[in-house]
Amino acid sequence: xxxxxxxxxxxxxxxxxxxxxxxxxxxxxxxxxxxxxxxxxxxxxxxxxxxxxxxxxxxxxxxxxxxxxxxxxxxxxxxxxxxxxxxxxxxxxxxxxxxxxxxxxxxxxxxxxxxxxxxxxxxxxxxxxxxxxxxxxxxxxxxxxxxxxxxxxxxxxxxxx
Numbered sequence: 288x289x290x291x292x293x294x295x296x297x298x299x300x301x302x303x304x305x306x307x308x309x310x311x312x313x314x315x316x317x318x319x320x321x322x323x324x325x326x327x328x329x330x331x332x333x334x335x336x337x338x339x340x341x342x343x344x345x346x347x348x349x350x351x352x353x354x355x356x357x358x359x360x361x362x363x364x365x366x367x368x369x370x371x372x373x374x375x376x377x378x379x380x381x382x383x384x385x386x387x388x389x390x391x392x393x394x395x396x397x398x399x400x401x402x403x404x405x406x407x408x409x410x411x412x413x414x415x416x417x418x419x420x421x422x423x424x425x426x427x428x429x430x431x432x433x434x435x436x437x438x439x440x441x442x443x444x445x446x447x448x
Contacts, residue, residue: 289334292317296325297335298432304337342423349393353406354385360411362386368409374402385416 289297297316299306308326312319329335357365362380366387370378377390389406393399399419407415418423 292321293325293329293334296322297329298343300335300337319402343392344420346421347394349399349422350407350423351393351399351402352385352420353389353391354381354416354418355387355389355406355412356384356414356416357386358409358413365409365411368411369406371404372405374398404421 296311299311299314308319308322311322315322324337330337354364355369366378366380369375369387369389372391374393375389375391376387379388380386381388391402401417403417406412412434428440
């Protein structure tokens, strides 16, 4: 279970994941040891992962989103195979007309063509829908939790405002 202190730590780290624990402690009105223990617990439990996000388009790379339809194999089996491909950085099973959602980054168009060829040749892949990103306005963050329900997130966010 996450409490208000956990959520406040995560919210602060979404602004800058490199914020020193001393600064977080001062901002949140808790001890540095509390921040250190909470961050360690959140990381060990898999709730929190601190990473650097780069905009592949700004680096001149091709960023692609793929929707995959599976036939003759389970989506989970195909997803596990796709997870091992180095250009794929996000793999998720999904419900609806498609079975798997992928995100990938390629250094250029030639590498993108190779990635698509490799995916289309995989056993179980019956259809690939390609979405090529042209401009990135927002990338991943935990800020999406602010409007989520469950564990009192929505109520506590509005109470703080």
